[in-house]
Amino acid sequence: xxxxxxxxxxxxxxxxxxxxxxxxxxxxxxxxxxxxxxxxxxxxxxxxxxxxxxxxxxxxxxxxxxxxxxxxxxxxxxxxxxxxxxxxxxxxxxxxxxxxxxxxxxxxxxxxxxx
Amino acid sequence: xxxxxxxxxxxxxxxxxxxxxxxxxxxxxxxxxxxxxxxxxxxxxxxxxxxxxxxxxxxxxxxxxxxxxxxxxxxxxxxxxxxxxxxxxxxxxxxxxxxxxxxxxxxxxxxx
Numbered sequence: 001x002x003x004x005x006x007x008x009x010x011x012x013x014x015x016x017x018x019x020x021x022x023x024x025x026x027x028x029x030x031x032x033x034x035x036x037x038x039x040x041x042x043x044x045x046x047x048x049x050x051x052x053x054x055x056x057x058x059x060x061x062x063x064x065x066x067x068x069x070x071x072x073x074x075x076x077x078x079x080x081x082x083x084x085x086x087x088x089x090x091x092x093x094x095x096x097x098x099x100x101x102x103x104x105x106x107x108x109x110x111x112x113x114x115x
Numbered sequence: 116x117x118x119x120x121x122x123x124x125x126x127x128x129x130x131x132x133x134x135x136x137x138x139x140x141x142x143x144x145x146x147x148x149x150x151x152x153x154x155x156x157x158x159x160x161x162x163x164x165x166x167x168x169x170x171x172x173x174x175x176x177x178x179x180x181x182x183x184x185x186x187x188x189x190x191x192x193x194x195x196x197x198x199x200x201x202x203x204x205x206x207x208x209x210x211x212x213x214x215x216x217x218x219x220x221x222x223x224x225x226x227x
Binding site for chain 2: 004006035040041042043045048056090092103104105106107108109111
């Protein structure tokens with residue numbers, strides 16, 4: 001248990017569906033992240049939020065829409081996804097001390113399958 | 116452009132022997148390096164890190180070595196145990212940037 005909780009753990013959705021992934025951390029961290037892990041590929045950073053403000057959008061298609069209502073919660077809204085979007089989506093958080101990054105804490109991930 | 120590379124997708128080692136995992140990076144601005152361990156159906160968990168001012172950091176059975184001139188780091192696990200069987204990710208970041216760049220991972224299997 002790392003203190004970062006993701007729901008749901010598994011999700012199967014059709015290409016016309018709208019769904020949301022949820023991430024929650026109560027570690028007092030200031031930064032939150034969405035990563036995508038496809039098979040045999042590096043973890044790909046998707047979005048970064050720092051103090052609830054989006055500071056990074058790593059050229060992610062608009063069918064993925066993040067939301068950070070407060071520093072403890074992060075959502076990823078999904079709509080009209082493609083089968084190639086099937087992957088493990090990982091949320092992470094980290095404390096920020098100035099510009100120094102320390103280790104990020106990851107949730108268990110949501111295994112997404114788009115059919 | 117992949118800035119962190121783990122060229123060995125898998126490694127098999129006998130229990131009790133040493134596991135050596137390698138990682139190369141291309142961005143000379145990276146100054147902080149981390150190793151994560153990931154079991155199936157779980158998120159990655161932090162294992163050990165090293166900053167560029169050091170060339171070695173040790174924590175129990177885990178030691179990370181950094182060779183800045185070669186842009187290379189390695190993780191040594193000794194002795195290897197069955198519970199070490201997992202995917203190991205190398206990651207890097209640099210000051211003034213809070214993003215982590217990850218390698219593709221190395222799957223370690225420790226044989227009894």
